[in-house]
Amino acid sequence: MKFPKKELNIPENLKYFKNEIVNLLSNSDDIKYKEISVGNNLYSLIIYIDGITDINKIELEITLPLQKMQNDELKELKATTSPESFISNHVLPDMQISTFITAKEAVQGLLNGKSVLLLNEIDTFFLLGSQKFENRSIEQPESEVSIRGPRDAFIEEIVSNTSLIRKHLPNQNLVIENGQIGSVAKKKFSLVYLKGVVDKNTLEEISFRINCITTDNIQDTGEIEQLIEDNVLSPFPQMISTERPDKTVAFLQEGKVALLLQGSPFALIMPVSLNDHFKSPEDYYNRWHVGSLIRNLRYSSAFVALFLPSIYIAMVSFHQGMIPTTLALSIAGAREGVAFPSFLEAIIMEITFEILREAGVRLPRPVGQTIGIVGGLVIGDAVVRAQIVSPIMIIVVALTALASFTLPSVSISVSFRMLRFLLMIAAATLGLYGIILGFIMISTHLVGLRSFGHYYTTPVAPILKKELGDVIFRLPLTIVKKK
């Protein structure tokens, strides 16, 4: 208790405290007060923030019981040594109640939707759990669509997200560790893992890194990812973000840790290796033949997304002898009259595609169809007619674009798209030799990269024979037992 009690009469006492809270909240207009008298000489004040509290709850479960208090009850309240347990047991039995000491703590509670109850004559102040945030309902995942398997996705409310994980994994070893992040706006985060499966050192490292964050406000798990990743310069994502609870659960079972943040519909999975980016939960829901084939398709798509334009450049401007005769002649015929060398042609088209893609993401949905028309008709057809690029280049760009979208992790497809440009430059300068040099550079970087101390290329390098059955192929579940 920080304010002097004896000098002030009853309402003054409450006023003082009210002012302190109002000052801390910069006199914001959405702070509401409710003064009620309880019995003969007891006054109470309820403070809450409009919009994030349940007014019905305040009315029915706080105000009403307080007003109904009998005189003998009041006496008992005054006499008792622990008013907190008296109130929670006798007066407001349905409420989540906690006490606080300083006004700062009270404000933190208020910002999280709780309401503050002050009673004069009683030395204790109460935080009542009356929060009610507006949430959207659980919907289908937007960025990770699947044909078979659960269709729910995380939302912006962390409690719903942990409940989704609990729903998909009713395991007694599932641990949810809560904490607060951000130095000014404190936000709740949860570390979710399976006790016994998770590596303790990794878990310690993760919590250590998260505790080191001193940023004022964190909006999304994407920011945390950048603040705690091992290598900031690497083009490869060292964590996976997913909005699917089933994918999260699958990773938890492999001993990985998931990080959830209040207000972010994306869980952050760590530590991950490169091949985790190629895994989709659907691989396991389908029969193993299908799963294996599709996973292989994804690997080859990644190859195409990374190398196809550069191989085209190398072939067309350096190694014409490597193209089959008929194809070489038709490429030569198609390129006749095209103004730019193949490298510029490829760069122009790849950048055009990136523009189209970015525009497609930003365009509001009602005008979204325009992208198809602009992209397909104007860029695709007119550019060829104007002989700015050859029709073969359109095929290359389209194939590359499609291939890069087959990857289940958005972040890895972005890194492949970035590296593609690097390889295209390498191919334009040194041909296939340049592509090989670029590939060697990427490979050396990959084998050295770590995610929370774990090698990024496991289980291929270093080789872990037990886990290999789930890398290139997805062997039958009877053979590869999931943990």
Next chain:
Amino acid sequence: MKKAIPLFLILILLSGCWDSKEIEEIGFVMGVGLDPAEGDAFETTFQIAIPSQLVQQSSPANKGKPPFINVSSVGKSNFKNIRQIGARRSRTLNFEHLQVIVIHTELLELGILEHILDVYLRDHEMRRRTLILASEDPVKELLKNQLPLESFKAKSIEKIQENYQRVLSMPKLTSIGDISRYIPKETGYIIPLISKFESDEVIIEGGAIINGSDKLVGLLNPLETEGYNRVIGETNQSVTEVKADDEVFVYESYLMNSYISFEHTNDENTFHITIKTEGAIGESWLNQKKLSENKFLFKLQTLIEQKIEKEINGIVKVMQEEYYTDVFGFGDIIKSENS
């Protein structure tokens, strides 16, 4: 990483697009013809593809025009002849898609095969798959005009040569790779012979016999070529016409292999050629009733055997007594037996 990025940039910025040559700035040579010229010079004919005409062949302006040009140059060396084209045509020649090289028999008679093909054997642009053919007619004429079904005359020749397993009178294909193996060896070999057929067409039939010192010693006629093919066992899908009871039937083989073994007894070298074949009567002009009799079928078998034996004896005799050349690779068998 911090050191690698500037190094990579230096590599790229300093080298630029060194050595790059866009595909549309290249003249793809599809075929090469070598003809004798006056003095010690020879004439090289290049068949250069025109890719744009190939792509837009259906357009009325291009109808009937072949999608290639033939350019000839005369000189004493191949390289000079190739470079001379640079003074007359805009595109530099590229030999990576070269299909065939046709050499006039007069040049082969000089025994200069090793030198006249030197560029095509050793240059980095050349591919070992390129076919070699010999011709008695001027090669310049052979490469003229388009032969329907294929866009380039050179491609047509290459495709025709690939039918050798189905046509008995056409010897097995000889590629640059084969030639590079043959030249250092002392044994002889056969180069398929191409000749003019009617006005515009060509026919690959018979072969040029080259002896151990890479000199042309004679020509195989189509019948002799059949025997040659049987000895070396390259006749799996062949068709043989056999006469029986004044009527003809056709033996179509599915499988025909030859095994050559060597024996050295009493200072005499003997080669045994064993032919194993399996097949069916592909076409019959015989009496149907007779065909159902086992006895008659055995008779037919003997007739086929006799025909094959006769052909083989014919070609071996010609080689032994007329040309003194080992084109069957008997020498190799002795070498492998002795080692």
